[in-house]
Amino acid sequence: MVAADRIYLREAPAKLLPAPVASTGVVGWVRANLFSSPGNIALTVICAALIVWIVPPLLRFFFFDAVWSGADREACLPSAQNPEPGACWAFIRAWSSYFTYGFYPLGERWRVDLFFFLLAFGIAWLAWLGAPRRDIGAIYFFIVLPILSYVLLSGVPIIGLPDVPTSLWGGILVTIVVATVGIVASLPLGILLALGRRSEMPAVRLFSVTFIEFVRGVPLITVLFMASVMLPLFVPDRLAPDKLVRALIGVALFASAYMAEVVRGGLLSIPRGQYEAAQALALPYWRMMALVILPQALRVTLPNIVNTFIGLFKDTTLVFIVGIFDFLRTIEAARGDPHWATPITSVTGYAFAAVFYFVCCYGMSRYSRNVEARLARAHRR
Amino acid sequence: MPKMLQLPLRSRQQWASIALQAALVVVIGGLAYGAFINAADNLAKAHIASGFRFWDNTAGFDISQTLIGYSPSTSTFGRAFWVGLLNTLLVASLGIVLATALGFTVGIARLSRNWLVARLAGGYVELIRNVPLLLQILFWYNAVLKSLPDLHSSISISGGAFLNNRGLFLPRPEFADKFDYVAAALVFGIVATLAVRIWARRRQERTGQPPRTLSFAFGLIVVLPLLVFFAAGAPLSFSFPDMGRFNIRGGTEILPEFAALLVALTIYTAAFIAEVVRAGILAVSQGQTEAAQALGLRSGSTLRLVVVPQAMRVIVPPLTSQYLNLIKNSSLAVAIGYPDLVQVFAGSVLNITGQAVEVIAITMAVYLFLSLVTSLLMNLYGRTVGIVER
Numbered sequence: 001m002v003a004a005d006r007i008y009l010r011e012a013p014a015k016l017l018p019a020p021v022a023s024t025g026v027v028g029w030v031r032a033n034l035f036s037s038p039g040n041i042a043l044t045v046i047c048a049a050l051i052v053w054i055v056p057p058l059l060r061f062f063f064f065d066a067v068w069s070g071a072d073r074e075a076c077l078p079s080a081q082n083p084e085p086g087a088c089w090a091f092i093r094a095w096s097s098y099f100t101y102g103f104y105p106l107g108e109r110w111r112v113d114l115f116f117f118l119l120a121f122g123i124a125w126l127a128w129l130g131a132p133r134r135d136i137g138a139i140y141f142f143i144v145l146p147i148l149s150y151v152l153l154s155g156v157p158i159i160g161l162p163d164v165p166t167s168l169w170g171g172i173l174v175t176i177v178v179a180t181v182g183i184v185a186s187l188p189l190g191i192l193l194a195l196g197r198r199s200e201m202p203a204v205r206l207f208s209v210t211f212i213e214f215v216r217g218v219p220l221i222t223v224l225f226m227a228s229v230m231l232p233l234f235v236p237d238r239l240a241p242d243k244l245v246r247a248l249i250g251v252a253l254f255a256s257a258y259m260a261e262v263v264r265g266g267l268l269s270i271p272r273g274q275y276e277a278a279q280a281l282a283l284p285y286w287r288m289m290a291l292v293i294l295p296q297a298l299r300v301t302l303p304n305i306v307n308t309f310i311g312l313f314k315d316t317t318l319v320f321i322v323g324i325f326d327f328l329r330t331i332e333a334a335r336g337d338p339h340w341a342t343p344i345t346s347v348t349g350y351a352f353a354a355v356f357y358f359v360c361c362y363g364m365s366r367y368s369r370n371v372e373a374r375l376a377r378a379h380r381r
Numbered sequence: 382m383p384k385m386l387q388l389p390l391r392s393r394q395q396w397a398s399i400a401l402q403a404a405l406v407v408v409i410g411g412l413a414y415g416a417f418i419n420a421a422d423n424l425a426k427a428h429i430a431s432g433f434r435f436w437d438n439t440a441g442f443d444i445s446q447t448l449i450g451y452s453p454s455t456s457t458f459g460r461a462f463w464v465g466l467l468n469t470l471l472v473a474s475l476g477i478v479l480a481t482a483l484g485f486t487v488g489i490a491r492l493s494r495n496w497l498v499a500r501l502a503g504g505y506v507e508l509i510r511n512v513p514l515l516l517q518i519l520f521w522y523n524a525v526l527k528s529l530p531d532l533h534s535s536i537s538i539s540g541g542a543f544l545n546n547r548g549l550f551l552p553r554p555e556f557a558d559k560f561d562y563v564a565a566a567l568v569f570g571i572v573a574t575l576a577v578r579i580w581a582r583r584r585q586e587r588t589g590q591p592p593r594t595l596s597f598a599f600g601l602i603v604v605l606p607l608l609v610f611f612a613a614g615a616p617l618s619f620s621f622p623d624m625g626r627f628n629i630r631g632g633t634e635i636l637p638e639f640a641a642l643l644v645a646l647t648i649y650t651a652a653f654i655a656e657v658v659r660a661g662i663l664a665v666s667q668g669q670t671e672a673a674q675a676l677g678l679r680s681g682s683t684l685r686l687v688v689v690p691q692a693m694r695v696i697v698p699p700l701t702s703q704y705l706n707l708i709k710n711s712s713l714a715v716a717i718g719y720p721d722l723v724q725v726f727a728g729s730v731l732n733i734t735g736q737a738v739e740v741i742a743i744t745m746a747v748y749l750f751l752s753l754v755t756s757l758l759m760n761l762y763g764r765t766v767g768i769v770e771r
Contacts, residue, residue, distance in 0.1 A: 033496035040495050047497040203402035207409065217749040219709035222741060225727055229737040233423045234416035314513040321716055328516055346524040354512045361511035
């Protein structure tokens, strides 16, 4: 029996208590993300141990114990004040102009600098999605820039630019040239091949499919070997292209097959209605493609195109194997220099190269992710 | 005035199409013909033979790693081709197995709820994917393996192995005749385990009893061969590497070229496989996990029985292309002198014979064939993991 004066009904809402300290703020985050279960604690401890084991020695090697200046190998050998010298950055500094220009004549290096500037300008114009007149930018990048670059780098004696044979080019210059030629040539060729693969003309389709599948089925090395060994056989002696041009042809053909597949993916994502609408307007094939289909397809697939460029940029290192002095090859050459022969010269050289490639590729991949996010936002709207 | 004859639109397009195709055929045919004429001309001028007769000529060059018998003085170029191909297959197949294991681990780690684990895995993927493979191969070879101590100060590893800048020297197992029984027991164990698993799965479908085959598997695959091994009188001995003054005799050697290539290929491809796996797991909708948990499945069972089977559907096609990339990337062996197909055949054989057209054509055909076979196998596998839609 319940007494009448006992009331079990609450009349006012309970006072809100703050969440337990252990589930909010830093402590809560740490508990949820690092120490939520025994297994998790073990993982966290192992990872922390791994970080402690790896990171401080790396920092010491690359920064604190590193040798930043010096005239020759003596600076990078163990000494009284630096018994365990880290990375030999002095070596990179001593060779830096070789890494950038190769054997490009000293007096003409302004031409390379100008080329870098023109290229950066073109890339910025195309990559910045809000830039004015990007159509002119595309004309500049795909038509004007290649001609200008050729004139600048290779030289036209009539207008006062002496010839510089490609055998003197080297380092980052060659890496950038190979990558740029690959990009500039592969996009239009890739688009043509992708259209050819979807064409209704059997001969065109057969050619496109064969080319794409063949090139994608073999390693780049064999394509480069083919370009460098077989190409000279296939043309008359006097027309034989020089070594760099042969490698460029190989890289361009290789990249365009991969680009074709990426573009095809973009084309597949365009709904049929777009084609039908364009045909209903009586647009002929090429105008339909240029005005309706390709602008949409390329925009959708832009992240994939950039990813292909990243692959291409990394693949430029392979020209090393057919004897071209790209950036990696100049590192290989320099690390054998007896003036700088120390146990850490190789590691330093490779670390420097890795940083260069990482910065370029990571930058491109961040860009492609931004574009992807932007596209997704536009799509949702 | 008579109206001008105008072809109907459709047929005008058809004519244009035929003209374009004819032009393409003529241009390509012309280029091929010109290339052929020039090649014949250039080859004749350089006194280079053509055709495949070189295949049976004596090679005369040495190869550092041979899986089948090969001697420079008697073996043919054809034999050298097989040696190179087997070396490619060896490094590619080992690389595929290791990269798959590492890649799945890292891919799952990237999705871990443990922040530190996810970040470490993410850092690994970003770092490795953005540095060229060739640079990584050179790094492992020149900066790591070649900077190991030289022969005289070899690091000796317990168990009779040596490590120096010429490679890793391991004891070589030597099997007596009776070892065949052990091998037979092992094969029997594997087959029997598979049979038990099939039976257990049928029983589960019939009665709902979950299969408990782990102890069976352990007994059949590990214990049984061990018992046979001791019953047969331990028919196995080791030939230990012996440190001489100028080289190491006996034992078996793992070349630094091989190790560097394998390590670099594994680490590089694993980063890409990790991304494939991550994308595949993310593609399985959250509702599937929640439904599994609502049914009372534990997190391990949820992953194994619900998430992974569905993720595999998404994973297999891009995984195949990563395998193809690994096989093709193994050709970078040529940069550090691992005797793979490209180094032996498109390198040494081409330089000696000068028959660039034939050699490059064969090399490319082999890679095309390998790509085809791999795609075929993976498609078959993809069919088994593919979920049959209603």
